[in-house]
Amino acid sequence: MRRISSLVGAAFAVVSLTATALSADFMNGADELRGSYPEEWGFPNEPDPLDFELGIRYWYSMGSSALTAFGGNYSSKDTSHLLEAHFRINDNSTASYLKGNIGYAAMITGTYTTPALAGDQTMAGGYIGYAGADLGMQPFGGDVVQMGGFVGYQYIADNPDMGRATFTTSSGGGNSETNMTEIHALRLGLSLRADLGDKIDFTAEAAVIPYAKLSGVYGALFYPDFLSGGNLYTQGSSGTIDGRLYGASGEAMLGFHPTDNLTFRVGARGWYLTGESTMSFTARQVATPTTEQNYIGNISGLEFFRVGALAEITGSF
Secondary structure: OHHHHHHHHHHHHHHHHHHHHHHHHHHHOHHHOOOOOOOOOOOOOOOOOEEEEEEEEEEEEEEEEEEEEOOEEEEEEEEEEEEEEEEEEEEOOOOEEEEEEEEEEEEEEEEEEEOOEEEEEEOOOEEEEEEEEEEEEEEEEOOOEEEEEEEEEEEEEEEEOOOOOOEEOOOOOEEOOOOEEEEEEEEEEEEEEEEOOOOEEEEEEEEEEEEEEEEEEEOOOOOOOEEEOOEEEEEOOOEEEEEEEEEEEEEEEEEEEEEOOEEEEEEEEEEEEEEEEEEEEEEEEOOOOOOEEEEEEEEEEEEEEEEEEEEEEEEEO
C-alpha cells in the first residue's frame, strides 16, 4: 500500500510539473506554436485557367455578288465600312477556346446592274451584317506557337442595295421589296497563334465551308410581261432564292501589346461562296391579277465575295 501511495504521489507530481512547464511555455513562447490553417487551406493557390478577351474591330471591306436568273444578269460591287464586336475565351487547362463576333455595315457605297435598268446604277445603302462563333483546340506546339483546329457557324446577310423591281399584287396594286437574303454556313478550319516575344503576337485561321444554306427574298429580280396560253402576264412578286453553297474563308492578324491587358491588331479577312440555287416568283394575269402562276428556274454564275483590312482594339482579363 505504501508503494502504491508513493507511485500515485510521484505520478501526481510529474503531471503537476508538466502542466506548469507547458503553461509557462504557452505564456512565454506562444509565437513558437503552430498557428491555425490559412483560409485557403485545402485549395490550390493557382491562377484561373480561363483568359477572356473583349474588343471592337473595324473592317474596311470590298464585296461583290453575281448571278444569272431567267436569262437576266445581276451583279454588285461595293465598298463597305463595318463595325464589329468580338470576344474570345481561352481555357488554358485544355488548350481550347471559344470565340465569336457580330458586325454590321455603318456605310455602303458602290454600283450594281440588273436587267431592269441599263448600265451601272449607284447604290443607295442596303445592309450587311454577320455573326458567328467557333469552338476550337490548339494542342500542338509549345509556349511560342500553338496550332489546332476548330468547327464554327457563320451567319451572313450580304445585301447591298440593288434596287427594287416593281410587281403587281393580287389586288392590282403595285409593290416592291429590297434584297433580304440570308446565309447559314458551317466552317471547318485550322488555326495558329504565335507569341513573338512579350509585345507581339500573330494569329491566323483558314477554313473550308462545306455547306451553307442560302435563302430569302431577291427584290431586284425583274421579269418583263409575257404571253402564256393567250393571256398577258406580269410579274406578281419578288424573287425567292433558295440554294446550297460552299466556299472558304480566312483571316490573319498581327498584334501589339502596349500593356498586359491591352492589344492593338491589324490584318485582313475574306470569304468566298458559290454553289447551286433556284429562283422562283409569281406571275399574274394583267386582266385578272388574282389569277396567278408560279415559276421556278435554276440560277447560274452564283457567287458572293468579300475581302478587306481589319483594325482591332482588345482588352484581356
